Amino acid sequence: MPRSIFRALFAFVLGCAILSAQEFRSTVSGRVTDQQSAAIPNAEVVLTEISTGATFRTSTDEAGAYTLPFVPPGAYKITASAPGFKSYLQTGIAVQANERPAIDIQLQIGQASETLTVSADAPMLSTETASTGQVINSREIDNIPLNGRTPLVVAQLAFGVIPNSDPRFNRPFDNAGPSGFSIGGAPAQSNELLLNGSPDVTQNSRVAYNPPIDATQEVKVESFAADAAYGHTGGGTVNVILKGGTNQIHGTLYEFNQTSALESTNFFLNRAGKKLPVGRYNQYGVTAGGPIFIPKVYDGRNRVFWFFAYEGIKDSYPETINTTVPTQAERGGDFSALLSVSKNYRIYNPFTGVVQGSHIARQPFAGNVIPPNLLNPIALAYLKYYPLPNQTGNADGQNNYVANSVRSDTYGSELGRLDFNFSERHKLFADIRVNDRTENRGNRFFNLASGNFLTRANAGSTADDVYTFTPTAILNTRLSWGRFVESNAKPSNGFDPTTLGFPALIKANARKLVLPQLNFGGFQQLGDNAGSVTPFDIFQIFSALTKIHGRQTLKFGVDARLYRESSIGYGNSTGSYTFGTNFTRGPLDNSTSAPLGQDFASFLLGLPTGGGYDLNAARTNQAGYFALFLQDDVRVKSNLTFNLGLRYERDLATTERYNRTVNNFDNTVANPIAPAVLTAYAAHPVPQIPAGQFSVPGGVLFATPSYPNVYNTHGRYFSPRFGFAWTPAGLGGKTVIRGGFGVFIAPIVTTGISQLGFSQQTTFVATQDSFLTPYATLSNPFPLGILQPTGSSLGLSTFDGKAITFHNPHPLNPYSERVTLGFQRQLANNVVIEVGYIGNHSVHLPVDLPLDSVSPQFLSTALTRDQAVIDRNTANVKNPFAGLLPGTSLNGSTVGLAQLLRPYPEYTAVTEQAASMGSSYFHMGQVRLEKRFSAGLQLLANYEHSRLMEKRSILNPSLQKLEKRVSPDDRPNRLVVSGNYELPFGRGKLFGSQASHFADMLIGGFVLSGVYQIQSGAPVGWGNVIYLGGPLNWDPTNVSHAFDTTRFVTDPKQQLDQNIRYFPSQFNNLRSARSNTMDAALIKNTHVTERVNVQLRVEFFNVLNHPIFNGPDTNPTSTTFGQITSQANDIGRVGQVALRIVF
Known part of the structure; x- marks a missing residue:
């Protein structure tokens, strides 16, 4: 805006x-x-x-x-x-x-x-509510060191919160990073994020608007909400409370600066002998507030107040990438150096393929060198975008290029607020907020073949009215609106593909011109998709009437929301070309691929093995939500309160404004091509499926004006809440025991909508005879032309021969059943300890369900490679779809047997999004010790021990059975300690209590603050590996040898395929290294006048320079198997200096 x-x-x-x-x-x-x-x-x-x-x-x-x-x-x-x-x-x-x-x-x-x-001090015990949570107050927010200075990062200090995001991306213009935490056992990014009580989210529950820290008064975190006014979330609630104007003019003026001079090199750069590139982070702003006062015209003191905040950021940050680029010899087709590493790196000539039984045999290139006359001119034209290697890398040349590209950001944020005290009976506030961010990132090759221009903009407004009819009847009404717009553009915007030698149709059909994208298995990609533009709006109306009747406080209310997303993702609008090893591996087509080289050889030969060309439709989809709630807080006795609530909730189905969407997959009908296919199959059946049993079922269904819903919602849910807070009389009024139970209904998450037919991809068809000979090439990628969108006109035949996705047509809202029990005990006037338990059982969690995998009876059950099954399933057989599916990979004369063993053989994949079959359970014990500020010290310590198990992933797609495993979000142990201490020097302190004003300005006003966090690492993921048994000697801090790799089969030719998998995807005891970080700050406050304080700050983040390693490489065929090659906090120690003036 x-x-x-x-x-x-x-x-x-x-x-x-x-x-x-x-x-x-x-x-x-x-x-x-x-x-x-x-x-x-x-x-x-x-x-x-x-x-x-x-x-x-x-x-x-x-x-x-x-x-x-x-x-x-x-x-x-x-x-x-x-x-x-x-x-x-x-x-x-x-x-x-x-x-x-x-x-x-x-x-x-x-x-x-x-x-x-x-x-008297304010009460430290919450004696009236069963809700479990914590408030981070303004003093702690002002004094603790915060890298990026974002309010939601403060929430990570609170009770029951487990962060799992990259600490580098917690800046005000970040959206996923600051909100990347789990509360009370819910998945990360599933929490209700509020700004002054109004929703502050964009897609996927990311935070939308991050207000300046200097405009933030408090941050409230609740892991269990006993109040039925809270809902529409499967996680916890974080409420960021903004400052407002007062009778005195007040505000801040600040600048925080980070430079490379105060940073240490990260672990892997230092290990490689590289220097830290120059970077900077400059964050500056102003806040001010006061009464509206016009001399002799209007005196708004005690009545009308204003508040304004501005923040800007200039950010330039080096990002290290360690990747693989072709050597000078490889650019000319010479891969002979790889043979000195192993004969497994041999390159095979795709033009020597001959049928050998049910497979294809090929001859290797002499000396592992491709003749110059076979090199493709478009491939040669692309080579100018690749830099030469700048480091040795591994033995085979992997990771031979390191780049320190610079990510730069420019950001501005503005916030305005007015508060009106019309009378004791009537109060209103309203705010408006905007920000915008532009980022240039990822240009690792320093040319138009890499990089991205990201822009994000927020706008929103909230107005809140409280009217008191009588002292016992109060009406609160609020409306809120927020808009988040994200767009991505590429450095190659406007690029003409014909200048590289591509045919004219590539340019003529493009909805956006960019450099066509090239993808490799072992080398860094070139180019990118064409970008996107996505505005997202959220509207809410919330109104509640509170009625106080004796010991009861009753609240009735309504919560209505509308979510709207308009988007156009251009996709690969000039084509995307993937280079695999299908043409260049051998000696047989089912031989294991070389670890490196064969994919790049395929590129030099101009033989992609996959890809496509996108003509994507725009979409405007929206979904509604409606809830009614009743809350009754009853003070049964002076020391016992019950919180009783009931919430009625209903998600309204997503619709697309012009019905440009698929809304179901009908698996009960025959596909329109079935008669022709069955006739062809009957002439050449395969032994595994008799002709009478072979079928071609299924087809997609579309939204219509009479039935526009993307899916049918289950309808109505009732979510009860019950809680109690009891202050036992015999314990001196200093102990509160509380507990509660509640059901929390989460929204149905729609990750986009399926627009098959309205968006059209022309598939790159590499071969029509199972890779015996090439069909399309890089020079002529789409011999039949570019397919145009057909909308819903083809009916059930839409996208035959391709992969299809549709949303679960009858989803159920995920919900969690949450229970809490604990106690608070005030140990001293300003010290409280809290011990508690939270349990959370979540059901109906969304799972993407593959429906078109090879039936399990045709897969091997052996624990080692079953070459006979692999040979059988990958054998080429007569294709019954030949000639029926032009422009697809299923149109050739032969097809792999496995394709015919699928339930829906006319598709390459069928996926149902958001199947309501996932579940999880969570248990957490937690201890909190808090010392409110007194005697110069404020302290907060939280320890959590937890376990999160889930069934949300499928180990064997053929079996469609959910795997019970430890969750990727599970962090069994977490300790966070934060605090600030006024050093005892200066007036009124232990040392120098009688100092003069000048002396006090020199020795007084020093504050030491810090945050210490230690947390278990994440479970490490595993693939379909062969484990030989024995101890792994797991050490996630040993970057060169994290575990004993000899316990696994590493020979590429002996890996599993076409099998039922038994090896789990994760283990509770095999985790990445724990995080162990400390942030510290030294603050000097100098009161130049009674109302003006000049604050100098020196802050260090990760002051101990501890790396947080990612998990080791668990791919047995990788040359870095068992090694750790990256860290989650891609930074070392970071220093920051600041000047902040408070008035």
Whole structure:
């Protein structure tokens, strides 16, 4: 959104519609009694916010109880008065986000003109709610070192949160990184992210708008929400609370700077003897707020307030890539050097293929050198985009090129807010927020053949209205809107493929011109897809009526949302060409491929083995959501509260505006080509399937105006909540025991929609005789021309001969059954310990289900390579589809036997998205120790021990049975400690307490802060390997030899294929190395005046310079098998200096 539009909207924000979402404000309650603990009815209680003068007034009921809902976070004082009693005043009350602090008041007999003043710390115990969570307050947010300074990173310090994202990508303009954490056993990226209570998400539950840290007041994290107002999430809830204006002008001016001079080289660069490239990260901004005040015209103090924040970032960061490029000799077709490594690297001549039984035999090139006359001119023209190797690499030349390309970002963010206190009965706030980011990244070859230009822009607004009809009836209504737009463009935009020698049709049909993409198994790709543009909008209406009736606080509400995504992904709009080893391996076509070289030889010969050309449709899809909820918080006794809630939820099905989508796959009907295929098959049946049993079933169905849904939703769900909070009288009021149970309904996730027919891919057909001879070549990739989109006109025949995908037509909403039990104990005035348990059982989790795998009876059950089964299934047989599927890989005269053994042989793959069959269970024990700031020290420590098991993946596609395994998100142990300490020097401190103002400016105001995190590593994934038994001697910190590779079969010719797999994909005890990092900061505060503080900061992230290694290579045929070649935190120690002025 242009800055001019932002400023205009901010100026007239009062005219915005009133908006809504889940609650971020608190409810203050308590009892008013006399000195004999007798209830005092009809006492007046007034809560006043210190900084704005906003007041909240009510009276006690017959039991002396009072309740004040919708209290924003902040510092307060409370007064109480009743006839015959002294007035009561309590100060120093800190109200945090979405808390239920209990403040009991005891009045003394006397005159109302007399005032009893009490100064007390805010309660540390939550005695009124079963919800489990934690608030990170403004002091900790301001003082702890945060790399990137993003509010959601603060959530990673909280109870029950397990981060699993790359710490490099936690900057304000990142979307996946800051929200990459799991709460309470839910999958990562499945949490409800709120900004002042309004949804702040884009696709895949990534965060949309990250506000500046200096505009953030608090961050509230809940792993179990007893309030039924919270829903539409399978995970936890994170609510970021923004600052607002006050009666005093206040704000900050800051600049944080990172340079390479304060960084250490990462582990692998240092190991390779490479220097750290020059990089920088400059983050700067300003915040300001105050009352609207126009001298002699309008005095808005105590009534109308404004707040504004701006943040900018200039980022230039080196990104190291270690990859493989062709040598000078290999560019000319000379692969003779590879033979000195092993004879397994032999290159075979594709033009010498002869039929040998049911297979194809080929002769090798003499000396492993391709004759110059066979080199393809387009391939030779591409070679100029490859740099030469710049390091030795492995013995066969793998990883012979290292590049330090620079990723640069430019970012700007603006936030405006107005708060209106019309009266004690009526309050409103509204905000507008925008940001935009541009990034240039991935140009590893420093030319147009690599790189990407990414732009992301956010815009959004929230307006919130609270109206008090009576002290016991309050209506809250909010509306919110957010828009996130992401686009990707390529350096080769506008490139003319005909200049490389491609035929004219490649350019003529392209919807976007770019350099055609080349893909290899062993070498770095050239080119990329043509990019995309994806706007995503979310709208929400939320309204709740709160009714206080004696000991009960009732809340009725509605939550309605609309999600809309408009997208065009251009795909491979000038073609994508994949080079495998099908033409260049030998001596037989089912021989194991060479570890390196054969794919690049295929490229030089101009013989792709796969690929395609895309003509993609745009889409505009939307989905709705509707919920009603009822919450009843009952204070049964003064020390016992029940939280009872019920939420009704319904997801409305996704639709596409113009019905450009597939909405089902009918497996009960015969495909229209079935009669011709069955006739052809009957003439040449294979022994495995008699002619009478061979079938060609299935076809896709399309949305129509009368039935536009992509899928049918199950309909209605009821999610109950129950919780209790009990303060045992015998424990001095310093212990709270709480527990609860709840059902949480997650949204149906639609990862795009299937637009088969409306989007059309022309498949590259490498051969029509099972790779005996080439059909299409790089010089003539599509002999029959480019297929044009047919929409739904072909009906059931659409995409015959290709891979198809469709969404589960009858999905069920995933939901989790969550239980919690724990206790809090206040150890001292400012110290609390909490011990708790969270259990989470999730069902109906989405799984992508392969439906067209070779039937299991035709696969080997042996634990070693079964060459007989491999030979049989890969043998070429008469193709019954010959001539019926032009432009596809199934149109040739022969076909591999395995293709005919599929349930749907007319397709190369059939995949059902989001099958509702996954499940998981989670158990966590957690301990929290928190010391509120006092005596110069604030401390927070959380330890978690957990286990997350899941059934969400399929080990054997043929069996369609889910594998029970430890989850990739499982991190059994996590400890995080954060805190800040004011050093005891300067006025009022242990040393220099009587220092002069000048001396105090020199020696006082020092704060030391830090964050220490240690966490278990992730389970390492395994493929279809042959394990010989015996100990692995697992050491995930040994980068050269992480485990004993001799325990596996490593010969490429002895690997498994065409088999039922038994080896699990993950093991609980085989994990990558744990993370162990510490961040530290030294802050110098200098108060130049009473209201102006100049802050100098020196911060270091990963101060101990600990690498976080990724898992080792588990591919037995790889030359780096058993080695660790990368790290998750692709940075070493990072230093940051800052100047921050607070006024």
